[in-house]
Amino acid sequence: MATINLNINGKQQAVDVDPKTPLLWVLRDHLDLVGAKYGCGMAQCGACTVIMEGNAVRSCSLPVSSVANKKITTIEGLSANGDHPVQKAWLEHDVAQCGYCQAGQIMAAVALLGKKPNPSDEEIETAMNGNICRCGTYLRIKAAINTAAKS
Amino acid sequence: MNTKTSRRAFLKVSVLASGGMLLSFNSLLLGKSFTREAMSLSAESFELNSFIKIATDGTITLMSANPEFGSNVKTSMPMILADELDVDWGKVTVEQADFYPERFQRQFTGGSQGIRLGWKPLRTAGATARRMLVEAAAKTWSVPVEEITTESGMLYHRGSGKKAGYGEMASLAATLPVPKDVQLKKLSALNIIGTSQKNVEGKSIVTGKPLFGMDYKQDGMLIAMVTHAPAIGQAIKSVDDKAARAMPGIKDIFTINTLRDDYERNAFDTTTFTEMVVVVGNTTWEVMNAKKALKIEWQLAPEKKIMVKGWGGSTQPVVIPAGLESTVTHKAKMKEMSAKPGNVLRKDGDPEGAFKTAAKIIERTYTAPYLAHNTMEPVNCFAHVTAEKAEIFGATQAPEFIMQTLVARLGLPKEKIHIRLARMGGGFGLRAYCHHILEAALISQKVNAPVKMVYTREDDMTYGIYRPTYTATYKAGLDEKNNLIAFHVRGGGVPEHAVHANRFPAGAVDNYLAEGWEINSNITIGAFRAPRSNFIAAAEQSFLDELAELAGKDPIAFRLELLDRAKTNPVGKNNDYNPDRYAGVLKLVREKSNWDQTKPNISRGVAAYFCHNTYVAEVVDLRLDGNKPVIEKVVAGVDCGIVVNPDAAANMGEGAIVDGIGNVLFGEMTFKDGVPEKNNFHQYKMVRQKDAPGAIEVHFVKNEEEPTGLGEPLFPPIFAAVANALYRASGKRYYDQPFEKQIQVNRSRM
Ligand code: FES
Ligand code: FES
Numbered sequence: 043m044a045t046i047n048l049n050i051n052g053k054q055q056a057v058d059v060d061p062k063t064p065l066l067w068v069l070r071d072h073l074d075l076v077g078a079k080y081g082c083g084m085a086q087c088g089a090c091t092v093i094m095e096g097n098a099v100r101s102c103s104l105p106v107s108s109v110a111n112k113k114i115t116t117i118e119g120l121s122a123n124g125d126h127p128v129q130k131a132w133l134e135h136d137v138a139q140c141g142y143c144q145a146g147q148i149m150a151a152v153a154l155l156g157k158k159p160n161p162s163d164e165e166i167e168t169a170m171n172g173n174i175c176r177c178g179t180y181l182r183i184k185a186a187i188n189t190a191a192k193s
Numbered sequence: 194m195n196t197k198t199s200r201r202a203f204l205k206v207s208v209l210a211s212g213g214m215l216l217s218f219n220s221l222l223l224g225k226s227f228t229r230e231a232m233s234l235s236a237e238s239f240e241l242n243s244f245i246k247i248a249t250d251g252t253i254t255l256m257s258a259n260p261e262f263g264s265n266v267k268t269s270m271p272m273i274l275a276d277e278l279d280v281d282w283g284k285v286t287v288e289q290a291d292f293y294p295e296r297f298q299r300q301f302t303g304g305s306q307g308i309r310l311g312w313k314p315l316r317t318a319g320a321t322a323r324r325m326l327v328e329a330a331a332k333t334w335s336v337p338v339e340e341i342t343t344e345s346g347m348l349y350h351r352g353s354g355k356k357a358g359y360g361e362m363a364s365l366a367a368t369l370p371v372p373k374d375v376q377l378k379k380l381s382a383l384n385i386i387g388t389s390q391k392n393v394e395g396k397s398i399v400t401g402k403p404l405f406g407m408d409y410k411q412d413g414m415l416i417a418m419v420t421h422a423p424a425i426g427q428a429i430k431s432v433d434d435k436a437a438r439a440m441p442g443i444k445d446i447f448t449i450n451t452l453r454d455d456y457e458r459n460a461f462d463t464t465t466f467t468e469m470v471v472v473v474g475n476t477t478w479e480v481m482n483a484k485k486a487l488k489i490e491w492q493l494a495p496e497k498k499i500m501v502k503g504w505g506g507s508t509q510p511v512v513i514p515a516g517l518e519s520t521v522t523h524k525a526k527m528k529e530m531s532a533k534p535g536n537v538l539r540k541d542g543d544p545e546g547a548f549k550t551a552a553k554i555i556e557r558t559y560t561a562p563y564l565a566h567n568t569m570e571p572v573n574c575f576a577h578v579t580a581e582k583a584e585i586f587g588a589t590q591a592p593e594f595i596m597q598t599l600v601a602r603l604g605l606p607k608e609k610i611h612i613r614l615a616r617m618g619g620g621f622g623l624r625a626y627c628h629h630i631l632e633a634a635l636i637s638q639k640v641n642a643p644v645k646m647v648y649t650r651e652d653d654m655t656y657g658i659y660r661p662t663y664t665a666t667y668k669a670g671l672d673e674k675n676n677l678i679a680f681h682v683r684g685g686g687v688p689e690h691a692v693h694a695n696r697f698p699a700g701a702v703d704n705y706l707a708e709g710w711e712i713n714s715n716i717t718i719g720a721f722r723a724p725r726s727n728f729i730a731a732a733e734q735s736f737l738d739e740l741a742e743l744a745g746k747d748p749i750a751f752r753l754e755l756l757d758r759a760k761t762n763p764v765g766k767n768n769d770y771n772p773d774r775y776a777g778v779l780k781l782v783r784e785k786s787n788w789d790q791t792k793p794n795i796s797r798g799v800a801a802y803f804c805h806n807t808y809v810a811e812v813v814d815l816r817l818d819g820n821k822p823v824i825e826k827v828v829a830g831v832d833c834g835i836v837v838n839p840d841a842a843a844n845m846g847e848g849a850i851v852d853g854i855g856n857v858l859f860g861e862m863t864f865k866d867g868v869p870e871k872n873n874f875h876q877y878k879m880v881r882q883k884d885a886p887g888a889i890e891v892h893f894v895k896n897e898e899e900p901t902g903l904g905e906p907l908f909p910p911i912f913a914a915v916a917n918a919l920y921r922a923s924g925k926r927y928y929d930q931p932f933e934k935q936i937q938v939n940r941s942r943m
Contacts, residue, residue: 043441060441060478067478071416076408077401079618080477081569082650086874089569117401124400132399136391136840139848140263141398142569142618148399170882174874176569176619177263178851180885182844 046110050075051119061107066090068106069116077117077145081174088173091146091153092116098153098169117145120152128152131190139177147173151187160191245274245322251346251360253280256290259302259311260590261394262620263848264904265841266307268393270315272837273308276385277319277378280346280359287393292592292612300614302590303625303720305805305902308837312900320375322366326359329366333357380835380897389840394616406587406615409575409645415444416480417473417636417646421466421656422491424867426517426715429468433488437472440486442479446472449635451628456601457500457508461594464628465657465717473640477647484649493517513715517867520562520662523687526712527664530685531558535708538694541764547679547704551670555743559667559732561930563862564660564721565869565877570618571653574633577643582609583634584643588617588624595627603634621852622720626658651872659862660721663691663728667736670704675744677702677755684729685710688718691725691732696803697775698737700768701755716864722852723905726804727912731857731930734800734913739926748799748917749783752776770803774832777894778810781830785892786812795825798917800910805902808832808894811850811910813886815918820936822919824854824886829907831891834898846891846907853911855880858933878933 044061047054050073057072064083069075069092078101081089085100092101093115120126124133128151138144147170154161154169161169166187175183246254255271271287292300299310323343330348331338334355342349349356397404422428434446452458452467470489474480497513548554574587583605589595592612600607617624633646648656663686670679680702684692690709699705721727741751753776760772779801782788788799794816801810814826827850836842859878863870871877891907916927924939 063476063478067476070408071476071478074410075401076403076410079405079569080407080571080647080650082874084650084873084875087569087879117399120400124396129399133391133395136389136395136844138263138392138395138398139265139844140569140617140619141394142405144398145401167883172881174569174879174881176567176621176852176879178848178855178880178885179844180851180880180882181847181889183882184885 044107046106048106048109048114049111050114051116057106059106062105064102065092065104065106065109065114066101069101075116075118079142079145081143081146087143088150089143089146091149091173093149093153096153096156098150115149117149120148126152127193128155128186128190131186131193134189135182135186137179137182137186139179143173143175143177147175147183151183151190154187155191161187245278245318247322247359247363249360249363251358253278253285253346253359255285255287257287258290258300259307260300260588260592260614260617261289262302262588262590262617262624264302264307264845265392265838266302268390269308269838269841270311271393272385272390273312273315274319276383277316278323279343282385282390284346289614289616292614294593294596300592302620303622305807305905308900309806309902316377317375320377321372324372324375325366325369326362328369328372329362330357333362333365386837387835387839390838392841404616405570405618406573406575407570407618407647409586409615411643414575414643414645415473415475415640416477417471417633417644418480418484418649419469419471419632419646419652420484420487420489421469421652423655424491424517425465425657425717425864425869426494426515426867427491428494429470430490430492432470434470436488437483437486440479440483442475443483444473444475445640446470446483446487447639449632449639451602451631451635452598454497454499457502459502459594459597460504461591461626462501462598462628463626463658463717463719469632471636473636473644481649512713514713516715518714518716519865520863523662523712524560527560527662527685527687530710530712531664531666531683533710535683535685535690535710538692538707538709539699539765539767540706541699541702542704544679544681544704544706548668548670548681550672551679552673553671553743554668555740556666556668557736557739557928558664559735559928560664561662561728561731562860563662563716563864564856564860565654565862565871566619566621566623566658566721567654567877567879568617568619568621568623571650572629572648572656573646574629575643575645576630576633576637578603578634578638579641582611585610585612585630585634586615587630587633588615588620589627589630590617590620590622590624591627594625595630598631599634602631603638621722622724623658626719650874654872654877655869657717658719659716660724660727661686661689661718665691665729665732667732669736669740671744675746677740677744679704681706682733683708683710684732685712687712687714687716689725691729693725693729695767695769697759697770698755700763700765701759703764705764722849723804723908726802726905726909730800730802730804730909731912731916734802734910735916735926735928738798738800738913738917738920749779749788752779752801774808774894775801775803778808778830778832781892781894782810782812782828785830785890786814786828788812796918796922798914798919798921800913800917802906802910804909805905807901807903807906809906809910811907811914813911813914813918815915815922817922817936817938820938822858822915822922822936824915826888826890827886827911827914828890829892830894831907832894832896832898833903833906834896834900836893837900839893842893842903843891845903847889849905849907850889850911851880851885853908854884854886854915857912857915857930858884859931861931
């Protein structure tokens with residue numbers, strides 16, 4: 043066990059956990075932030091994507107000790123009322139089917155747009171290729187990213 | 194539109210404590226008793242129910258009875274209620290109903306039947322509630338019922354200028370007898386059905402709210418994980434849990450056996466591993482680590498004979514063979530069986546004789562592997578079982594299928610078992626099998642605490658219940674004029690075949706033979722998006738493409754010719770498709786895809802299929818980038834009758850197409866000595882953003898037929914549409930799924 047200081051969604055907080063615990067499980071089990079999902083636990087599906095210092099990262103594969111004091115944003119911290127342009131675009135295109143992958147998709151999209159405000163289709167495909175959607179909503183994800191880029 | 198109803202249903206009205214009206218809609222199952230306050234009402238074919246709650250303040254709450262796994266029933270089914278109730282869609286609240294079999298029938302999501310079977314019951318429930326509100330207003334205002342109109346949740350009497358909101362009349366309406374006959378709206382008057390409405394849970398999804406079973410938490414809740422045998426066909430020999438027990442956060446480690454061999458199972462008690470080692474602890478990470486520290490020895494399980502209650506209640510003995518099975522062995526056995534006659538499923542005319550006279554004969558064999566469902570949310574379930582009751586919260590497509598087993602295994606009466614339905618992170622058939630609910634409940638009972646049981650992805654991918662592996666051999670004979678005179682399909686699989694003997698092209702060929710055979714196995718299988726259809730459509734529609742080519746005909750024209758024959762002079766009586774509607778989707782897709790125009794560098798393939806009461810034809814536009822297929826576009830023509838929520842319907846269709854592309858190119862589970870050879874996404878290739886088509890168009894036939902299934906029917910045809918396009922792009926036919934690694938340009942044919 044170790045005390046680790048985290049900066050999540052603009053809030054400083056300390057957790058007392060095994061330092062090897064992946065960030066994902068600290069978020070879900072200790073901090074009640076369940077937006078980031080467990081899908082594979084090995085950085086293969088993107089369901090657990092959060093943003094760290096502007097980059098989309100797989101929280102399932104990041105030991106919490108490695109993210110101390112880094113600026114982390116989860117889907118819960120994206121906006122106060124669900125009105126981040128990417129969230130709005132997701133609603134406009136009614137992207138979700140089951141919805142399980144979508145928090146990860148949205149966080150990956152936000153990180154992409156943070157770096158490339160006007161991505162090409164190819165850049166979107168490359169950036170989003172790590173996020174599996176078993177329901178197959180890929181076209182709507184791409185369309186929503188294009189809409190968000192325009193807003 | 195027939196608004197007359199032929200079977201009876203019951204509406205039960207009770208007054209809410211708050212003074213509002215609760216109208217619960219119930220269908221009559223023959224032999225099922227009903228309560229005194231239940232009153233008869235004419236209605237048709239009800240197997241699904243819903244609630245309408247109207248509070249005195251005008252708040253309207255619609256209950257969604259079916260579990261939601263992404264097909265959008267939680268939006269589309271209440272839309273049907275709201276339309277007949279005549280309220281503004283934007284003002285209603287939709288709530289997920291708990292599993293409540295006394296009030297609802299068929300709280301089951303699967304088989305693409307939600308909207309089809311809910312259509313009339315939901316309309317009737319909405320219309321009946323509206324009618325009672327009208328009667329209440331007529332009484333209050335002392336005016337004839339006929340003079341009252343409704344609009345957007347308001348009641349009006351034009352003559353006197355009186356008006357009232359539904360909420361004002363709700364408490365009186367609740368005391369009125371339920372009307373026997375209600376008039377449903379004319380189709381032209383429907384104003385919510387047929388409009389695109391957004392997912393009622395969209396906002397919760399994009400803000401990361403806890404919707405899923407995996408997200409559930411309550412005070413004092415422990416986490417549990419199970420470890421099953423690495424190979425199907427193994428049982429526990431010994432467990433050394435010393436190291437695991439000493440690890441931080443671990444509360445208990447024990448072994449459970451979920452189902453005894455002498456327990457009479459129902460058809461959905463499919464359980465690959467009844468024995469498992471359970472680790473219970475405080476947090477997911479701690480339990481995951483302790484699970485890795487278990488030392489378990491496994492041994493070969495003996496052959497098992499179990500009794501399984503099938504559909505219709507008859508009980509059959511089922512033998513689960515002993516042994517560790519492998520894909521290599523399955524393939525060899527399937528090849529052997531394919532060469533021998535199977536059980537005759539249908540025979541028309543004289544196929545043997547016709548083949549003798551045929552000018553050209555073609556025979557091809559198709560195969561497909563096992564598939565894992567791989568829902569994005571791994572299997573999990575919350576349970577809190579005490580001596581008095583059981584509280585369950587979890588993802589299930591079919592809570593009713595596990596109830597009998599929960600009762601038997603927990604020793605609680607069913608009234609004391611309360612199942613709440615979580616939004617499912619995907620289903621695809623997988624969650625019709627509810628062993629996870631049983632496992633969670635038994636674990637909670639053992640540790641006497643609330644428990645969330647979670648599978649790792651590896652557990653999820655390797656615990657069994659796969660789409661079966663199949664094969665089918667097709668043979669056809671053409672006469673000198675290239676007319677199809679003989680057709681033979683022989684299909685098999687482990688452990689079932691996929692032949693639908695009465696589907697197209699049965700009925701279109703004078704001499705027809707369909708046979709099936711099966712190989713028993715201990716590898717458990719289950720429903721997977723359009724079970725059986727998803728393979729047989731791939732085989733049949735690839736074969737028809739090759740057959741059309743042999744006949745020198747355009748693949749769409751060839752199918753239309755056969756459908757015309759099935760319409761004008763059908764062979765046999767049991768052809769379970771409507772040739773006109775089948776032809777309709779082919780014509781629609783021909784038009785919408787500009788089939789008759791060629792596009793530079795684009796190869797096209799077409800396929801069509803009818804299943805789950807819906808007709809679908811699809812055209813794939815594809816090019817090869819080296820040996821990598823790039824799907825530029827897919828155009829689908831769909832006849833599912835009236836479309837309740839068009840944009841959501843298109844979304845589901847797009848998803849089914851993407852899903853099919855992934856499975857036909859990459860999807861595959863193999864076995865070696867009983868061990869599933871893939872256990873996570875680094876090994877099991879899933880369709881990803883880069884593999885998705887550039888565009889998908891889903892076009893619906895506009896008609897006034899009652900709505901039919903949609904979650905599954907767009908899935909089967911895409912397999913062959915891809916195969917047929919790949920043939921045109923590469924000059925090579927593809928017979929054995931998945932295709933990805935075989936794709937290669939055959940220069941000699943180009
Ligand atoms: S759960 Fe982290 S990438 Fe899959
Ligand atoms: S919406 Fe279901 S996995 Fe993406």
